Amino acid sequence: MGETMAFLSEHVSLVMCAAFFGGVVSFYSRRPRLACGFMLVGMFSNLWLFISRYTAALPFMPLHIGLIGISLLLACVQVLFRRQEKSLLLPLLLLLLALCNLLYPKDFYLPFIRSQSLFAHTFLLCGIGAKALLILAAVSAADILLRGEAVVLSAASRLVSFGYFLLILSMFSGEIWSYLGWGTPVVWHDAAITTVIALWFYWSCFLHLHYIRSWSTRWQGAFLATGGVLTLLVSVLPDLGPYQGVL
Amino acid sequence: MKILVLFALLFFTAFTLTCCDMEQPASEGGPDGKSVVSKMAGKKAKKSFLTIGEFTVEKKSDTLTVVRDGAGRNLALVPRGAADPEGFPPEMIIHTPMKRVVAYSNFDVATLRVLGEINTLVGTTTPENRWYVDEVKKRFTDGSIVWVGNSSGVDYEVIKKQKPDVVLTWDPSIVPMMTELGIPVVITSTPVAMCLNARMSYVKFLAPFFGREQEADAYFQRVGDSLKAIRRRTRDLADQPKVMWGDMYEKRVLVEPGNAWIGELVGLVQSDYLFEDVYGTSCIEISMERFLTSGNDATVYFTYRTPKTGATSKEALKRNHPLMACITPLGPGGSVYSPLPWYSQSGDKLDEIFTEIAAIIHPDAYPNYTLKYFLELPEKDPVEGKEGSKNGEKRI
Amino acid sequence: MLLFRFFTSLHLSVVLFLLLVVDLLFGWYCLEGNTSFYQMMNRTGLVEWLLTFGRSDPFHTSWFVVLLVLLFFLAINTLCCTGEKLTRLAKNFHATLQRKSGRFTLSVHLMHLAMVVLLAGYLLSYIFGEVNSSVAVGDSGMTTVVPGTQLRLRVEKMEMIPYSGKGIPAFEGRRIDAEALLHISLKGYGEKVQKISMNRPVFFHGWSLFMQTFNPKSEGSMSKNIYIVLDVRRDPGIPLTFCGMTAFVLGVLGYLCFRPRKTGTNENSIPLHHKK
Numbered sequence: 001m002g003e004t005m006a007f008l009s010e011h012v013s014l015v016m017c018a019a020f021f022g023g024v025v026s027f028y029s030r031r032p033r034l035a036c037g038f039m040l041v042g043m044f045s046n047l048w049l050f051i052s053r054y055t056a057a058l059p060f061m062p063l064h065i066g067l068i069g070i071s072l073l074l075a076c077v078q079v080l081f082r083r084q085e086k087s088l089l090l091p092l093l094l095l096l097l098a099l100c101n102l103l104y105p106k107d108f109y110l111p112f113i114r115s116q117s118l119f120a121h122t123f124l125l126c127g128i129g130a131k132a133l134l135i136l137a138a139v140s141a142a143d144i145l146l147r148g149e150a151v152v153l154s155a156a157s158r159l160v161s162f163g164y165f166l167l168i169l170s171m172f173s174g175e176i177w178s179y180l181g182w183g184t185p186v187v188w189h190d191a192a193i194t195t196v197i198a199l200w201f202y203w204s205c206f207l208h209l210h211y212i213r214s215w216s217t218r219w220q221g222a223f224l225a226t227g228g229v230l231t232l233l234v235s236v237l238p239d240l241g242p243y244q245g246v247l
Numbered sequence: 248m249k250i251l252v253l254f255a256l257l258f259f260t261a262f263t264l265t266c267c268d269m270e271q272p273a274s275e276g277g278p279d280g281k282s283v284v285s286k287m288a289g290k291k292a293k294k295s296f297l298t299i300g301e302f303t304v305e306k307k308s309d310t311l312t313v314v315r316d317g318a319g320r321n322l323a324l325v326p327r328g329a330a331d332p333e334g335f336p337p338e339m340i341i342h343t344p345m346k347r348v349v350a351y352s353n354f355d356v357a358t359l360r361v362l363g364e365i366n367t368l369v370g371t372t373t374p375e376n377r378w379y380v381d382e383v384k385k386r387f388t389d390g391s392i393v394w395v396g397n398s399s400g401v402d403y404e405v406i407k408k409q410k411p412d413v414v415l416t417w418d419p420s421i422v423p424m425m426t427e428l429g430i431p432v433v434i435t436s437t438p439v440a441m442c443l444n445a446r447m448s449y450v451k452f453l454a455p456f457f458g459r460e461q462e463a464d465a466y467f468q469r470v471g472d473s474l475k476a477i478r479r480r481t482r483d484l485a486d487q488p489k490v491m492w493g494d495m496y497e498k499r500v501l502v503e504p505g506n507a508w509i510g511e512l513v514g515l516v517q518s519d520y521l522f523e524d525v526y527g528t529s530c531i532e533i534s535m536e537r538f539l540t541s542g543n544d545a546t547v548y549f550t551y552r553t554p555k556t557g558a559t560s561k562e563a564l565k566r567n568h569p570l571m572a573c574i575t576p577l578g579p580g581g582s583v584y585s586p587l588p589w590y591s592q593s594g595d596k597l598d599e600i601f602t603e604i605a606a607i608i609h610p611d612a613y614p615n616y617t618l619k620y621f622l623e624l625p626e627k628d629p630v631e632g633k634e635g636s637k638n639g640e641k642r643i
Numbered sequence: 644m645l646l647f648r649f650f651t652s653l654h655l656s657v658v659l660f661l662l663l664v665v666d667l668l669f670g671w672y673c674l675e676g677n678t679s680f681y682q683m684m685n686r687t688g689l690v691e692w693l694l695t696f697g698r699s700d701p702f703h704t705s706w707f708v709v710l711l712v713l714l715f716f717l718a719i720n721t722l723c724c725t726g727e728k729l730t731r732l733a734k735n736f737h738a739t740l741q742r743k744s745g746r747f748t749l750s751v752h753l754m755h756l757a758m759v760v761l762l763a764g765y766l767l768s769y770i771f772g773e774v775n776s777s778v779a780v781g782d783s784g785m786t787t788v789v790p791g792t793q794l795r796l797r798v799e800k801m802e803m804i805p806y807s808g809k810g811i812p813a814f815e816g817r818r819i820d821a822e823a824l825l826h827i828s829l830k831g832y833g834e835k836v837q838k839i840s841m842n843r844p845v846f847f848h849g850w851s852l853f854m855q856t857f858n859p860k861s862e863g864s865m866s867k868n869i870y871i872v873l874d875v876r877r878d879p880g881i882p883l884t885f886c887g888m889t890a891f892v893l894g895v896l897g898y899l900c901f902r903p904r905k906t907g908t909n910e911n912s913i914p915l916h917h918k919k
Contacts, residue, residue: 055810056810056811057810057811058808058810059819060811109525109534109537110532110534110811110814111811113819113820113841114841114842116819116842117842119842161898161899161902162899164895165895165899168892168895169892172888172891172892175884175888177842180842180843180844181841181842181853182685182853182874183774183844183851183853183874183876183878184685184768184772184876184878185765185768185884186765187682187685188670188681188684188685188707189674189678189679189680189681189684190674191674191675194670194671194674195667195668195671197667198663198664198667198668198671201660201663201664201667202661202664204660205656205657205661205664208657212653212657230664234671296695296696296699298680298695298699298700301679301682301683303695303696305695318776318777318872319686319774319776320776320777334791335790335791336788336790336791338790399868400867400868418868419779419870419872420779420781420868420869420870421779421868423779423780423781423783423785423786423787424781424783424785426788427785434777437679439678498812498816499813506676506678526678532813534813535812535813
């Protein structure tokens with residue numbers, strides 16, 4: 001069973017990567033319908049990967065699934081809400097995530113038994129949702145910056161607000177889990193906690209910057225885009241396994 | 248903003264001064280040149296603090312040293328004749344130097360040899376016929392050492408009869424019973440695998456139990472020198488073999504993680520350790536897929552199995568676990584090494600073991616090297632009777 | 644007054660946030676391969692850790708010390724800012740509550756205060772928390788006394804929970820949890836019998852007991868001894884931490900609900916160079 005799943009997982013990862021590549025090429029050659037078809041295939045492959053890995057690990061929290069989760073949510077947004085968008089940024093990002101997943105396609109670590117807690121799953125899922133929303137906000141901001149438009153970034157800010165809320169939920173459920181399992185709400189030896197707190201401060205900073213009068217749209221966009229890169233980095237890097245050293 | 252910068256500067260100055268001001272000598276350079284461990288204070292300083300992986304040794308005063316064992320329990324070491332310190336229950340106080348020790352782990356016994364204290368050993372969980380160390384076998388014969396039973400179920404009556412000052416073990420379940428018997432227990436295994444430096448300086452953890460700090464320092468120096476020599480010999484080699492260390496069992500796959508001393512050593516000798524990203528306890532379990540994927544890249548494979556537990560040839564390994572047949576080292580011309588039975592009892596010869604591992608990974612850098620602790624597995628099982636002497640009764 | 648103005652500055656918050664991010668990213672780098680170094684903080688407490696581990700390796704400790712200092716300044720900054728604003732709002736508190744924007748402002752300040760409470764909780768835990776690591780309790784009916792305390796523990800019954808899934812072949816035949824019926828007694832405080840398992844601690848007169856591990860992990864395990872290993876803690880910061888967390892979540896919810904919506908046509912695209 002395990003070997004079959006691993007075999008399938010590798011092949012579906014390949015299909016996903018090819019589909020997102022097809023999507024990017026079709027977008028570039030102005031064929032929105034074809035692009036949408038490719039993206040749909042990519043999204044369903046991604047969904048299969050996510051569900052199969054998640055259910056295989058149950059009742060434990062699966063490890064190294066963040067990349068696939070974020071990619072799934074971004075693919076859903078692309079297919080459902082950004083079909084008409086001409087920007088190539090999100091499809092390119094999806095392709096990058098699919099390539100990273102292809103580099104390290106299997107969940108090599110066995111889950112640990114303390115992760116069979118509802119709070120562990122909330123920590124993971126809210127974290128995935130938060131990071132996807134924050135990356136999406138950054139993509140929207142980068143799109144606008146690249147087009148040279150001065151749109152008040154209210155849509156992106158709203159995404160940040162909801163992403164921030166999910167990040168808080170993820171962080172606090174992680175703390176409750178940590179308390180119930182290890183006896184302390186914050187463990188400083190876990191890189192995942194350190195990076196989540198770093199993200200929390202970064203996006204808290206963004207929310208505070210709104211109250212500074214000299215905070216221009218251009219700066220807002222740049223800050224959002226940088227935040228996106230940071231979020232992407234802390235989400236993707238730990239999931240690259242032996243390849244993180246290369247990066 | 249200026250005030251903020253001022254605060255930051257003040258803080259850093261204070262912190263730096265605090266760190267420099269303490270009675271601790273400069274950090275000792277590790278084998279790879281990294282500062283990895285703080286050295287114990289010299290004679291002048293009364294207080295000192297030493298970390299050895301998850302173990303710590305804190306000299307509080309001339310009459311009190313507090314050690315933290317692998318399970319994070321604090322024990323007080325008090326010289327014989329000195330008053331017992333307050334705040335420590337009797338079962339957490341050890342009177343030094345210790346005279347009688349029961350040890351579970353072969354590595355602990357080897358460390359006693361390094362410290363010149365093998366005569367204090369009065370009981371082990373390894374029976375006499377599985378020992379390859381002459382001194383231990385001799386003491387078994389004259390009745391100074393007894394077998395206290397299997398590690399999974401020791402005979403408490405036998406331990407009680409031996410009247411040990413301490414039991415060195417990895418099994419925390421014996422603590423309540425030992426407490427009842429009034430015998431202190433030191434847990435000598437840790438939840439996270441020992442890194443190279445911790446492995447080398449573990450001797451410094453046991454040294455204060457016997458007042459043998461000088462012997463410990465000398466041994467650490469010797470092993471450190473051997474590592475430097477290995478580094479010098481291998482650092483300019485162009486070839487970078489890929490190494491894996493672990494084994495597949497019926498349903499489980501166990502490997503040495505990247506944070507273990509083996510992973511660090513392999514990296515140090517100009518080669519790639521394929522489980523470098525795996526972190527955790529020694530013999531950590533990973534998925535079969537990962538093992539096989541890394542196996543496809545590997546050039547050198549070290550198995551956990553000894554010839555006595557089935558690692559007699561590549562063919563035997565493949566027979567035991569057919570899935571493993573696809574990994575490159577098990578193919579024709581591949582290199583597979585198995586530890587010989589006395590390897591696990593040779594922890595007092597880390598310098599030789601490190602050199603042997605380097606010689607296995609880079610045979611060109613060590614021409615004519617004769618293996619002492621590992622066996623290169625042949626393609627097929629040797630004809631019976633021929634190889635018996637090879638795995639047989641070596642004494643160390 | 645100058646100092647107070649400095650500490651109420653929003654620019655200071657922004658600088659502190661960014662410094663915290665940089666510091667935590669450096670911490671991320673330091674954590675690589677040094678997990679056990681920081682893990683000891685949970686056993687020793689902050690002060691002892693800084694004086695022993697911290698001193699022995701200043702490089703790997705520096706980011707954590709800087710983090711503490713930055714958090715201290717952030718807490719002062721937050722308290723000054725929120726204190727000043729809330730004093731002003733208090734004059735017209737009822738009117739503030741009536742307005743949506745007022746409720747929004749109050750939510751923001753609730754978040755601020757919650758963060759300070761949260762930090763205070765962590766600090767209390769790390770300074771005044773007591774930990775007794777790795778207390779083994781067997782199922783032989785023998786009583787274990789937690790070192791340095793009057794707590795006496797005994798396992799009355801233990802039930803192993805096997806893995807029932809199919810997705811992870813390596814887990815087949817393994818036990819994934821242990822439910823132990825733990826008898827706890829403390830001189831002068833009576834006794835209690837309660838179930839404990841991996842993510843289900845037991846609380847008793849200020850003490851909390853957490854299961855660290857159990858044995859055996861499978862039927863064919865090499866080690867047959869049946870026992871659980873507990874971490875016994877006394878942590879005065881936990882109530883504050885949980886109060887802070889709850890208040891923060893309420894604050895964020897209020898922030899999202901009462902957020903002023905931007906209206907009008909200013910969201911239309913205008914090329915950047917045309918914007919004044």
